[in-house]
């Protein structure tokens with residue numbers, strides 16, 4: 001079994017990304033997997049794509065990547081997200097926009113019996129959120145593997161389904177049991193929304209899955225966002241993790 005650090009929702013926050021990658025060096029994993037939303041909200045889209053392509057073995061597309069690449073409409077985006085995507089499109093290099101267009105929506109890692117997606121296994125392109133027990137129950141039917149990693153809601157958790165159909169939510173660490181299946185939300189590197197402003201990622205190593213948190217220089221990211229003229233709502237939310 002290989003070990004992995006799973007990161008998601010970087011959202012052009014280079015300070016958070018670099019801090020998380022430095023932390024991951026201590027985890028000593030075989031590879032880093034990225035679940036999508038490299039851009040949108042934050043001030044350094046090109047830089048984040050370059051760092052991600054240099055560090056992650058697999059990269060998926062998120063809804064903000066697709067929107068920045070002009071592949072999906074922004075009807076579900078709030079005005080701040082929309083403004084940030086417009087800013088991102090103007091700022092990004094043509095090469096990186098072309099790169100975003102090519103990213104897949106899902107991936108499988110057979111060796112570890114893992115399925116990867118940004119939003120949900122059921123309808124990856126509909127960008128639904130997997131939040132409640134009911135959502136988990138439905139989505140377990142839409143992948144065959146033991147464990148699915150996803151992101152999108154920026155709220156990390158580990159859902160465990162027992163063979164009898166019991167569903168349990170964990171928030172920090174879980175042992176992978178032989179007869180159970182799992183859905184893990186890796187949280188967000190660049191814009192956490194669970195009330196904890198620290199960057200989040202998931203670590204799968206040995207027989208455990210863990211949600212890890214890392215504090216980074218939020219003030220520096222906010223400074224760069226202000227300089228870029230990004231909406232103040234997006235700047236302020238980083239400090240509260242909402």
Ligand code: ZN
Nearest residue numbers: 009037062152
């Ligand atoms: Zn996101």
